[in-house]
Amino acid sequence: MSQDEYTYAISDLFGPDVAVTLTVPRAPRVGGLLAVGTGVASVTPSMVELIHRNSHLVADQVVDVSRREFLVPCKPVAVNAADAACADKFLTTVGRRLFRRSLSEAERASMVMIAGESAERLKDFYAGLSFTLAGMISSPQFMFLKEIREPDPHSPGRMRLTGYAKAQRLSLFFWDSVPDEQLLRAAENGDLHTARGVAQQVDRLVMSPRLERGVRAFFSDMLAFETFADVAKDAVIYPAFTQAAVAEAKEQALRMISNHIVAERGDYRDLFTSRKTFLTPSLAILMGIAAPAPGWSKYEVPQDSQRVGLLSQVGFTSLYAHPGRSSPTRRGKAIRELVLCQKVPDPPANVDFSGFEDTRGKMNTARDRLTAHATNPVCAGCHKITDPMGLALENFDGAGQFRTTEGDAAIDPSGTLDGIAFNTPAGLGKALHDSPAVTSCLVSRLYSFAVGKAPGVNEKDYLEKLKAQFANAGYRVPDLMRMISNDDAFFRSASEPTTVTAKAP
Amino acid sequence: MRIMLARRFAPSAFVLIVAIAWLSVDVPARADSVEQAPPPNGVIAYVLTTFQPAVYQTADAKAECPNGLIANHVEQYEAQFPTEEARKAQREKYGYFHNRGKNGENVHWFPESIVDPVPFREAGGKVAFGLNLDGKIGPNDFVSPDGEAGIDNELYRVLGCIAGWRDGGAMTFQNEVRMRDNPYNRILFVLSGVDNLVNDNDVTIRTYRGLDNVPLDSLNKGVPGSTQRIDFKYGQRFMHVFKGKIVNGVLTTGPADYVMPWSIVGDGRFSADEQWYRDTRFRLKLDADRAEGLIAGYVDVAKWWWAYTKRTAGKLDDYVRNSPPSVWVALKARADGFPDPVTGKNTAISTASALRFVRAEVINLPKENTTQRVASASAKN
Numbered sequence: 001m002s003q004d005e006y007t008y009a010i011s012d013l014f015g016p017d018v019a020v021t022l023t024v025p026r027a028p029r030v031g032g033l034l035a036v037g038t039g040v041a042s043v044t045p046s047m048v049e050l051i052h053r054n055s056h057l058v059a060d061q062v063v064d065v066s067r068r069e070f071l072v073p074c075k076p077v078a079v080n081a082a083d084a085a086c087a088d089k090f091l092t093t094v095g096r097r098l099f100r101r102s103l104s105e106a107e108r109a110s111m112v113m114i115a116g117e118s119a120e121r122l123k124d125f126y127a128g129l130s131f132t133l134a135g136m137i138s139s140p141q142f143m144f145l146k147e148i149r150e151p152d153p154h155s156p157g158r159m160r161l162t163g164y165a166k167a168q169r170l171s172l173f174f175w176d177s178v179p180d181e182q183l184l185r186a187a188e189n190g191d192l193h194t195a196r197g198v199a200q201q202v203d204r205l206v207m208s209p210r211l212e213r214g215v216r217a218f219f220s221d222m223l224a225f226e227t228f229a230d231v232a233k234d235a236v237i238y239p240a241f242t243q244a245a246v247a248e249a250k251e252q253a254l255r256m257i258s259n260h261i262v263a264e265r266g267d268y269r270d271l272f273t274s275r276k277t278f279l280t281p282s283l284a285i286l287m288g289i290a291a292p293a294p295g296w297s298k299y300e301v302p303q304d305s306q307r308v309g310l311l312s313q314v315g316f317t318s319l320y321a322h323p324g325r326s327s328p329t330r331r332g333k334a335i336r337e338l339v340l341c342q343k344v345p346d347p348p349a350n351v352d353f354s355g356f357e358d359t360r361g362k363m364n365t366a367r368d369r370l371t372a373h374a375t376n377p378v379c380a381g382c383h384k385i386t387d388p389m390g391l392a393l394e395n396f397d398g399a400g401q402f403r404t405t406e407g408d409a410a411i412d413p414s415g416t417l418d419g420i421a422f423n424t425p426a427g428l429g430k431a432l433h434d435s436p437a438v439t440s441c442l443v444s445r446l447y448s449f450a451v452g453k454a455p456g457v458n459e460k461d462y463l464e465k466l467k468a469q470f471a472n473a474g475y476r477v478p479d480l481m482r483m484i485s486n487d488d489a490f491f492r493s494a495s496e497p498t499t500v501t502a503k504a505p
Numbered sequence: 506m507r508i509m510l511a512r513r514f515a516p517s518a519f520v521l522i523v524a525i526a527w528l529s530v531d532v533p534a535r536a537d538s539v540e541q542a543p544p545p546n547g548v549i550a551y552v553l554t555t556f557q558p559a560v561y562q563t564a565d566a567k568a569e570c571p572n573g574l575i576a577n578h579v580e581q582y583e584a585q586f587p588t589e590e591a592r593k594a595q596r597e598k599y600g601y602f603h604n605r606g607k608n609g610e611n612v613h614w615f616p617e618s619i620v621d622p623v624p625f626r627e628a629g630g631k632v633a634f635g636l637n638l639d640g641k642i643g644p645n646d647f648v649s650p651d652g653e654a655g656i657d658n659e660l661y662r663v664l665g666c667i668a669g670w671r672d673g674g675a676m677t678f679q680n681e682v683r684m685r686d687n688p689y690n691r692i693l694f695v696l697s698g699v700d701n702l703v704n705d706n707d708v709t710i711r712t713y714r715g716l717d718n719v720p721l722d723s724l725n726k727g728v729p730g731s732t733q734r735i736d737f738k739y740g741q742r743f744m745h746v747f748k749g750k751i752v753n754g755v756l757t758t759g760p761a762d763y764v765m766p767w768s769i770v771g772d773g774r775f776s777a778d779e780q781w782y783r784d785t786r787f788r789l790k791l792d793a794d795r796a797e798g799l800i801a802g803y804v805d806v807a808k809w810w811w812a813y814t815k816r817t818a819g820k821l822d823d824y825v826r827n828s829p830p831s832v833w834v835a836l837k838a839r840a841d842g843f844p845d846p847v848t849g850k851n852t853a854i855s856t857a858s859a860l861r862f863v864r865a866e867v868i869n870l871p872k873e874n875t876t877q878r879v880a881s882a883s884a885k886n
Contacts, residue, residue, distance in 0.1 A: 235724060239726065
């Protein structure tokens with residue numbers, strides 16, 4: 001499980017006030033997504049210790065006197081002794097949600113026995129319950145997202161995901177959490193093996209407020225927002241970029257995304273030209289304005305503002321920058337790789353950056369320094385594909401603050417994207433809005449995120465079909481999620497050879 | 506700046522000035538090098554981030570405290586009860602050494618219940634921070650570090666040789682942290698009618714109490730540009746109006762009474778208090794992001810004493826290395842303004858404190874400050 005999946009699972013089962021202290025390590029990024037990297041998991045001994053400790057902390061909170069009244073569905077005959085019936089009722093209910101399947105009789109008996117022995121030894125029914133629950137939360141059955149396959153009765157000789165595995169895939173995709181009771185029932189009823197049953201559940205999942213979690217999870221992954229944890233700025237150069245601002249810059253981008261994609265059901269392309277954002281007092285300082293109110297506020301930038309679209313927000317411009325200055329190359333590379341799904345090669349190991357990094361010389365602006373740097377033919381190739389976009393965001397310094405000059409020189413934010421010229425940050429947003437590669441990348445990444453693997457070469461036609469459907473749906477991301485999950489391809493195992501037949505949209 | 510002060514005013518070449526060097530506000534501001542644009546709509550607001558009583562001090566303290574720092578509470582107690590037997594008897598009868606009044610009174614609450622046996626040591630010397638409040642140059646007045654004569658700062662005589670009020674002392678720490686971090690002490694200055702931040706002969710300064718935190722950078726300095734709201738509900742008594750002028754980037758106000766929030770212990774829930782200033786003036790070096798300088802005036806002795814030692818009731822005095830009976834007597838003796846019409850005794854004492862502000866964006870400015878900078882109107886980026 002990812003950090004958010006784990007946290008949401010605990011929250012959905014036991015309530016948002018149950019504190020989670022576990023920090024799940026970052027998965028490797030594969031095929032542009034962490035979601036693909038989580039296909040291979042390894043756990044160190046120290047991680048096991050942390051999981052174990054957190055499990056006890058969570059379990060203790062669940063059975064605490066302040067919560068047991070509504071989280072434990074029965075009362076023991078005596079609080080200082082075992083009560084097999086009550087323990088069975090609680091553990092069976094909770095175990096089903098934790099393991100995303102019904103418990104076997106053997107599992108039930110084993111857990112009730114552990115709870116009973118613990119209660120007798122500790123002379124406390126709830127302590128026994130907590131001890132057993134902690135074991136369940138520590139279990140690989142909870143921590144690992146296993147996908148079990150079974151023979152497909154409709155396609156002899158082929159395998160399919162079990163109903164429970166399908167329920168899990170759906171809930172993770174849409175809600176970033178474990179299945180709820182209705183999904184589990186649909187899995188047990190066999191509904192998830194029918195197109196109609198899946199469609200019914202997908203409709204429900206899309207309409208839920210929890211859809212926002214799924215959308216946030218996807219865009220956090222696609223835009224590599226986990227690297228916010230590594231952001232550090234030079235406090236002398238950017239005193240306003242405080243620790244609060246780092247966290248809020250990430251949240252600002254995610255609120256902007258979820259508001260546009262989920263709340264307003266907006267066209268994905270408009271995310272690059274939208275003037276609607278959110279801000280806090282800390283972010284307002286970086287944006288050079290006053291916050292309308294304490295805490296988070298909706299905010300629409302004026303028509304003459306250049307802070308247009310997702311990429312001009314404090315989050316993107318500060319994340320893809322150096323600690324003490326901006327970086328057209330990092331920004332351009334991020335746009336190429338994350339938004340357009342294009343690979344930018346790493347720089348050669350023997351490149352001399354000293355000229356470029358010397359900001360004291362005659363070359364005042366990043367454009368001047370990059371132009372000189374790119375005269376090196378070894379460097380020029382990559383810089384040609386990154387810098388024209390990155391330079392368009394030079395009006396935002398390394399902390400995302402608007403500026404019109406660097407040193408004493410005026411900033412020239414002109415650039416091109418695949419032949420389309422622009423001369424402002426807002427122009428870059430418009431060029432991205434109009435670029436077919438932007439929506440194509442989104443389709444590919446979202447599908448990859450949904451199924452946990454990079455698209456195969458033989459899925460090209462399927463992706464083309466999805467792109468067409470996405471366009472027909474007005475580039476609404478929830479609709480694209482619905483299309484992906486209603487297709488047979490969604491439930492193919494990540495390790496299963498893919499054979500997809502394209503259908504007409 | 507520190508070197509410059511030492512060269513000009515050090516009593517001898519080897520004395521290192523460690524005083525709060527940025528108090529030297531009459532140094533011309535950035536007028537000579539930076540052309541200051543007028544603030545939008547002629548209004549600019551600042552929020553206070555630092556308040557420190559301006560205690561001029563040298564590294565070895567010999568210039569201002571030739572007889573050393575004052576005898577603190579413990580030392581006075583030991584002098585009052587010189588033998589172990591006497592101390593044991595006091596403890597057995599009254600429980601705690603603070604209760605060393607004649608009848609076991611706590612001397613924080615009843616400072617006149619005993620006369621401290623070790624004489625109080627006032628700060629002396631010729632130099633002190635402050636302003637000429639009475640317009641006169643008297644024989645007992647100080648000279649400012651920048652050479653201005655007639656400086657009135659009698660509170661400095663009282664506090665200057667108490668360890669806790671000097672650099673690194675407990676009161677310095679309390680003032681630094683509490684005035685910055687406790688929203689009870691959030692002080693807003695709103696300047697209106699500002700045509701020019703370098704020279705303007707008629708500006709209005711309104712003071713308010715704010716409601717919001719000030720974001721701090723990694724060095725714990727306030728970040729300019731934070732959003733602030735005025736506390737109209739509970740902050741009425743902190744609202745005052747001053748008239749002033751800006752010359753060479755330095756704002757100087759005329760005198761007026763001023764009530765300042767001053768909660769310096771804990772989070773303010775149990776020690777919310779204030780200082781009452783009479784004939785208050787401000788002298789602040791301004792720029793578009795910051796204002797630094799002095800508040801000077803006559804502070805009400807009884808109110809100051811209440812806010813300082815009665816509110817803390819011993820919580821701080823042991824750290825401040827204070828002795829309440831001595832300080833109270835000295836305060837009353839050095840009071841130099843606003844005589845009581847009946848007794849004729851002065852009720853206020855001249856003082857000066859150092860202030861630092863950073864620019865703030867106040868989003869609920871009343872109309873009296875004319876128009877305001879609000880998010881929707883000011884954003885260009």
